[in-house]
Amino acid sequence: MGAFKKMELAVGVFVALGLAAFFMLAMKVSNIAELGEDKGYKVTARFENIGGLKVRAPVTLAGVRIGRVVGIGLDTHTYEAVVTLSIEPRYDRLPTDSSASILTSGVLGEQYVGLEPGGMDEYLKNGGALKLTQSALVLEKLIGHMLTNAVSGDNPPAKTP
Amino acid sequence: MIDGLRRLGRSTLFWLNRLGRATLFLLRLLSALPTLAKRPGLAIRQLYSVGVLSLPIIAMSGLFVGMVLGLQGYANLVDFGATSSLGRVVALSLARELGPVLAALLYAARAGSALTAEIGLMKATEQLSAMQMMAVDPFARVYAPRFVAGIIAMPLLAGIFTAVGILGGYFVAVQQLGVDSGAFWSQMQSTVKLFDDVINGVVINSVVFGWVANWIAVFEGYDAIPTSEGISLATTRTVVNTSLVVLAVDFVLTALFFGV
Numbered sequence: 319m320g321a322f323k324k325m326e327l328a329v330g331v332f333v334a335l336g337l338a339a340f341f342m343l344a345m346k347v348s349n350i351a352e353l354g355e356d357k358g359y360k361v362t363a364r365f366e367n368i369g370g371l372k373v374r375a376p377v378t379l380a381g382v383r384i385g386r387v388v389g390i391g392l393d394t395h396t397y398e399a400v401v402t403l404s405i406e407p408r409y410d411r412l413p414t415d416s417s418a419s420i421l422t423s424g425v426l427g428e429q430y431v432g433l434e435p436g437g438m439d440e441y442l443k444n445g446g447a448l449k450l451t452q453s454a455l456v457l458e459k460l461i462g463h464m465l466t467n468a469v470s471g472d473n474p475p476a477k478t479p
Numbered sequence: 480m481i482d483g484l485r486r487l488g489r490s491t492l493f494w495l496n497r498l499g500r501a502t503l504f505l506l507r508l509l510s511a512l513p514t515l516a517k518r519p520g521l522a523i524r525q526l527y528s529v530g531v532l533s534l535p536i537i538a539m540s541g542l543f544v545g546m547v548l549g550l551q552g553y554a555n556l557v558d559f560g561a562t563s564s565l566g567r568v569v570a571l572s573l574a575r576e577l578g579p580v581l582a583a584l585l586y587a588a589r590a591g592s593a594l595t596a597e598i599g600l601m602k603a604t605e606q607l608s609a610m611q612m613m614a615v616d617p618f619a620r621v622y623a624p625r626f627v628a629g630i631i632a633m634p635l636l637a638g639i640f641t642a643v644g645i646l647g648g649y650f651v652a653v654q655q656l657g658v659d660s661g662a663f664w665s666q667m668q669s670t671v672k673l674f675d676d677v678i679n680g681v682v683i684n685s686v687v688f689g690w691v692a693n694w695i696a697v698f699e700g701y702d703a704i705p706t707s708e709g710i711s712l713a714t715t716r717t718v719v720n721t722s723l724v725v726l727a728v729d730f731v732l733t734a735l736f737f738g739v
Binding site: 325326331342346348376 | 520523524526527530531534570574631632634635636638639641642643645664667668669671672673676677681682
């Protein structure tokens with residue numbers, strides 16, 4: 319084997335190692351598994367306030383991830399946020415009266431959509447809508463409520479004669 | 480006062496002059512690429528010296544950087560009971576910044592300096608003039624193969640650095656400190672994005688860094704004063720300028736990718 323052939327072999331090994339490193343970064347480190355074309359069926363949910371929800375946020379049911387948020391829009395008539403959820407086709411037995419709420423994982427975690435199954439016999443299909451929704455908890459509003467409650471609690475209601 | 484202004488003007492003109500020469504040099508380098516495509520063996524030979532021979536230092540540094548990130552991350556996250564996010568901390572810091580930047584700095588020190596010294600010495604011993612005498616274009620025969628090989632090597636080295644670093648972090652976090660292996664990988668996979676972090680973070684960054692580092696290294700060799708002192712000066716300049724420019728370009732790229 320000539321010196322040049324050996325060098326070619328070494329370069330080949332080097333390039334293979336580099337490509338293997340990228341393969342590992344793509345498969346093991348990043349979320350390529352979710353990048354495949356979106357086969358899930360789409361369901362919309364309307365929220366008064368979505369807080370810090372982002373596109374690609376997980377959609378979970380009983381803590382199990384069943385899909386993700388694929389779109390966030392605003393209905394300019396009702397001023398509600400319209401969130402499009404893509405749910406994996408194998409979870410096709412979600413009752414139509416399921417409810418969606420925006421929850422936070424941990425104290426400082428990211429926000430996600432949590433579904434609660436309802437009791438209807440009909441199941442959600444592509445293009446369906448979730449009617450029952452619960453908005454994100456906005457910390458400032460919560461504190462505002464607590465303060466007003468505290469203030470009104472301090473002043474007992476005027477006695478009626 | 481007047482002397483100071485004069486010196487300022489002179490050094491400004493000097494730098495502008497060099498920048499212009501470097502740009503013209505780059506253009507000639509690019510125009511020599513078609514000739515290189517006919518003889519890829521030249522680039523493979525260079526890929527061996529800048530890529531394969533840089534592999535040990537890159538892999539070792541990556542391993543240690545990853546291990547340090549694992550240790551430091553653990554020490555800081557354990558106060559919040561958030562050690563399960565260690566995987567994401569290690570992977571994001573490596574993929575977005577440390578991998579490509581440190582690989583580029585190590586590359587400048589390990590390969591860039593060698594490129595400059597080699598070309599400078601070729602110039603000093605009049606090998607380049609001899610080539611021109613024989614109607615061999617040194618751009619196609621000497622500069623372009625080194626430049627191209629460096630640009631190919633840089634992303635591969637950065638990818639290896641990042642991957643080895645993550646494995647080093649995994650070793651420290653999971654094997655030594657007892658972080659849950661499942662949480663380590665799943666937190667990493669749920670945060671690291673293929674396009675934003677791996678493609679933009681590692682690949683694009685390191686291609687740009689490779690471009691900059693090799694451009695500077697080859698140009699400094701081309702522009703070196705052909706004396707032993709001139710070559711040592713040029714080698715130093717390669718390492719210093721590459722480090723500064725890589726860090727500055729990294730800021731610009733980060734602002735582009737992650738800024739608002």
